[in-house]
Amino acid sequence: MTTLPQPIPSANKRLFATLVIVVLVWLAAYNLIQPLADWLSYSALGLSRESHLGESLAFFLYDVPKILLLLSGMVFAISIVRTFFSPERTRALLGGKREGVGNVFAALLGIVTPFCSCSAVPLFIGFVESGIPLGVTFSFLIAAPTINEVAIILLFGLFGWKVAGLYVASGLVVAIVAGFIIGRLKMERYVADFVWKIHRSGDVVEEKLTWPDRIERAWESVKEIVGKVWLYVVIGIAVGAGIHGYVPEDALASILGAQAWWSVPVAVLIGIPLYSNAAGIVPIVGTLIEKGASVDTSLAFMMSVIGLSLPEAVILKRVLKMPLLVTFFAVIAVAIMLTGYIFNWIL
Amino acid sequence: MLAIKVLGSGCTNCKKLEAVTRQVVEQLGVQAEVVKVTEYPDIMAYNVMSTPGLVINEKVVSSGRIPSPAEITIFVTNAIEAAGAS
Numbered sequence: 001m002t003t004l005p006q007p008i009p010s011a012n013k014r015l016f017a018t019l020v021i022v023v024l025v026w027l028a029a030y031n032l033i034q035p036l037a038d039w040l041s042y043s044a045l046g047l048s049r050e051s052h053l054g055e056s057l058a059f060f061l062y063d064v065p066k067i068l069l070l071l072s073g074m075v076f077a078i079s080i081v082r083t084f085f086s087p088e089r090t091r092a093l094l095g096g097k098r099e100g101v102g103n104v105f106a107a108l109l110g111i112v113t114p115f116c117s118c119s120a121v122p123l124f125i126g127f128v129e130s131g132i133p134l135g136v137t138f139s140f141l142i143a144a145p146t147i148n149e150v151a152i153i154l155l156f157g158l159f160g161w162k163v164a165g166l167y168v169a170s171g172l173v174v175a176i177v178a179g180f181i182i183g184r185l186k187m188e189r190y191v192a193d194f195v196w197k198i199h200r201s202g203d204v205v206e207e208k209l210t211w212p213d214r215i216e217r218a219w220e221s222v223k224e225i226v227g228k229v230w231l232y233v234v235i236g237i238a239v240g241a242g243i244h245g246y247v248p249e250d251a252l253a254s255i256l257g258a259q260a261w262w263s264v265p266v267a268v269l270i271g272i273p274l275y276s277n278a279a280g281i282v283p284i285v286g287t288l289i290e291k292g293a294s295v296d297t298s299l300a301f302m303m304s305v306i307g308l309s310l311p312e313a314v315i316l317k318r319v320l321k322m323p324l325l326v327t328f329f330a331v332i333a334v335a336i337m338l339t340g341y342i343f344n345w346i347l
Numbered sequence: 348m349l350a351i352k353v354l355g356s357g358c359t360n361c362k363k364l365e366a367v368t369r370q371v372v373e374q375l376g377v378q379a380e381v382v383k384v385t386e387y388p389d390i391m392a393y394n395v396m397s398t399p400g401l402v403i404n405e406k407v408v409s410s411g412r413i414p415s416p417a418e419i420t421i422f423v424t425n426a427i428e429a430a431g432a433s
Binding site for chain 1: 355356358359360361387388390391392394395396397398411412
């Protein structure tokens with residue numbers, strides 16, 4: 001796990017110097033994107049500022065490098081934070097917490113604990129078997145994939161901190177409420193029997209990480225995540241740029257912005273079978289918001305796409321019996337809808 | 348003879364880890380048996396909560412990530428030393 005900050009040996013100084021230079025280059029590049037994008041589209045290519053093509057192209061040339069830079073920088077920062085957390089540590093922190101408080105903690109830890117949906121089952125078993133209440137475990141299992149770091153970064157980059165904050169807040173509310181409800185339903189008997197019979201042996205692996213280790217791990221995850229999502233980001237922004245340039249402002253307001261009672265549930269239901277990663281869906285959803293689709297409906301749709309997925313259901317089927325699996329999905333879907341309505345009402 | 352186990356239900360990362368491990372073992376020319384452990388009860392017996400996990404001679408050396416070939420080399424040589432010492 002973690003060690004106390006150690007005095008930095010001279011061999012590490014070079015690493016830190018490199019890091020500082022990288023940060024400076026990053027900042028310079030980030031500030032150069034706008035003038036470069038404008039220059040390329042309007043001066044070098046001679047497109048008019050008023051033309052659809054000019055506007056779309058400038059938007060695309062600005063957003064793609066901006067988002068990719070933001071993504072690399074922030075994934076790096078988040079990954080450094082995550083090296084201080086591990087599922088084992090989270091489990092220890094959650095042990096002995098009552099329901100209620102436990103749900104809140106679990107949802108918050110879901111944001112910072114490194115998580116991959118392929119580990120959902122071992123994590124579930126590890127939590128439940130160590131005595132963490134079922135509902136608290138679910139709060140964690142809902143928050144971890146739903147409050148997705150790529151989604152947060154993209155929302156922040158494309159729409160600012162308010163929309164990003166709203167997304168994190170709704171994710172937390174959904175995870176806490178849904179986990180709490182599942183806990184109240186007392187569905188322990190619908191957990192696959194083998195889970196309760198597992199006999200564990202051996203101690204938890206504890207890793208001692210040094211700062212160079214942390215930096216290396218963070219760099220590895222930047223390469224992995226950016227490598228995986230960059231194409232989706234480019235395609236997503238290209239579609240977004242097209243809409244930005246060609247669709248008139250508020251054109252969608254009458255369809256998606258309508259405060260019809262059914263718009264939120266319909267958005268959530270459509271979102272469940274759609275399984276996309278955050279990288280592809282955010283730029284599109286975002287542009288829809290810009291063109292007048294309502295923020296709450298769009299966020300509900302996005303959460304349902306990212307948080308409720310059929311592949312995850314298939315994975316969880318191994319440890320949850322049908323009634324619990326169905327309840328799990330139904331409760332989250334309802335919770336997402338309710339959050340949608342609450343924001344509808346607040347905003 | 349080392350007993351190496353790769354813990355994981357068959358996700359991409361688990362397959363990658365298995366491939367890297369086999370490569371390292373081959374390069375080092377070590378006598379080792381690499382086995383995949385895919386059943387959850389068996390994985391959980393090692394108290395591992397994030398896959399893929401790597402177990403050498405019943406000792407968990409890493410979990411939740413794919414260590415670099417250099418790291419695996421260190422794990423393997425450490426295990427050989429430990430086995431020689433006992």
